[in-house]
Amino acid sequence: xxxxxxxxxxxxxxxxxxxxxxxxxxxxxxxxxxxxxxxxxxxxxxxxxxxxxxxxxxxxxxxxxxxxxxxxxxxxxxxxxxxxxxxxxxxxxxxxxxxxxxxxxxxxxxxxxxxxxxxxx
Amino acid sequence: xxxxxxxxxxxxxxxxxxxxxxxxxxxxxxxxxxxxxxxxxxxxxxxxxxxxxxxxxxxxxxxxxxxxxxxxxxxxxxxxxxxxxxxxxxxxxxxxxxxxxxxx
Numbered sequence: 001x002x003x004x005x006x007x008x009x010x011x012x013x014x015x016x017x018x019x020x021x022x023x024x025x026x027x028x029x030x031x032x033x034x035x036x037x038x039x040x041x042x043x044x045x046x047x048x049x050x051x052x053x054x055x056x057x058x059x060x061x062x063x064x065x066x067x068x069x070x071x072x073x074x075x076x077x078x079x080x081x082x083x084x085x086x087x088x089x090x091x092x093x094x095x096x097x098x099x100x101x102x103x104x105x106x107x108x109x110x111x112x113x114x115x116x117x118x119x120x121x
Numbered sequence: 122x123x124x125x126x127x128x129x130x131x132x133x134x135x136x137x138x139x140x141x142x143x144x145x146x147x148x149x150x151x152x153x154x155x156x157x158x159x160x161x162x163x164x165x166x167x168x169x170x171x172x173x174x175x176x177x178x179x180x181x182x183x184x185x186x187x188x189x190x191x192x193x194x195x196x197x198x199x200x201x202x203x204x205x206x207x208x209x210x211x212x213x214x215x216x217x218x219x220x221x222x223x224x225x
Contacts, residue, residue: 037166045158045166045209045216061214095165100177106213107156109177111165 002026002110004096009115016086016119022079022096022112030054030074033099035108036081038092038117046092047106049081050099059104064090086119093117123147125210125217133225140197142220144210149190156211157186157195159204160219166209170195197222 008020022034036048049070050059058070069082079096093116097108124147134140144157152173158166168177170186173193183198197204205224210217 044218045160045211047211047214047216097165100168100171105154105171107154107168107171107211108166109168109171111167114165 002098004098004110004112006094006096006112006115009094009117011118011120012086013121014086014088014119017082017084018086018117020081020083020094020096020115020117024077024079024096024098027098027110029072029077031102033102033104034072034079035097035099035106036070036079037095037097037108037111038090039095039114040089040092043092048094050104050106051079052104053102083117086117088119091117091119123150123212123215125212125215127208127210127217127220129220130218131221131223133223134200135225136200136202138200140195140200140204140222142195142197142208142222144188144193144195144217146191146193146212150212152189152193154211154213155186155188155193157184158209158211159206160209161206169208 035050051070067085071080093114095114096112098110100109126145128143155173157170160166174186207219
């Protein structure tokens with residue numbers, strides 16, 4: 001059974017940093033592209049970032065490029081999102097999600113339960 | 122940048138009825154990466170359809186997808202009580218704003 005478990009969310013001040021983690025199980029983690037998708041309270045879904053299975057290629061939405069960094073440790077079946085220079089508009093539930101293919105489609109067939117990030121003074 | 126528009130914003134129906142949800146792209150897109158998701162309150166999204174018309178693993182056959190170019194449709198042939206939710210379409214990095222299917 002595929003499982004994705006996020007952690008690391010919380011309350012941070014504008015300009016601060018947070019690091020989200022996602023631990024995966026139930027599939028060959030290193031084979032798949034992994035994505036981060038966020039959802040602001042009461043709003044729709046926004047794709048944030050993706051990383052190739054090997055970790056050597058990453059992709060970002062324009063809204064986070066230059067501030068967020070995605071990485072992975074395949075030896076630990078773990079995905080990370082380093083979020084710097086946080087803004088109030090980054091407030092959202094952040095989901096870790098498995099791409100349905102081993103190449104980038106951004107179509108995600110398994111999702112974690114999400115972790116809430118709140119950026120506020 | 123592609124913009125996805127979903128209509129209607131809210132669809133009020135009864136169990137057993139047919140639901141037809143629309144997703145329109147601002148420019149012609151390939152169907153390979155066109156997906157539909159279902160999301161219930163407090164839950165993560167669930168992949169229903171990818172490649173515009175392929176059902177994801179475990180998705181009942183009352184859900185079907187169709188379309189090409191700029192116009193895509195998600196059809197729920199007969200609504201079950203558990204189908205009342207918000208539905209999003211997605212094309213690569215862009216999600217539509219969602220259609221809420223609620224009880225009439």
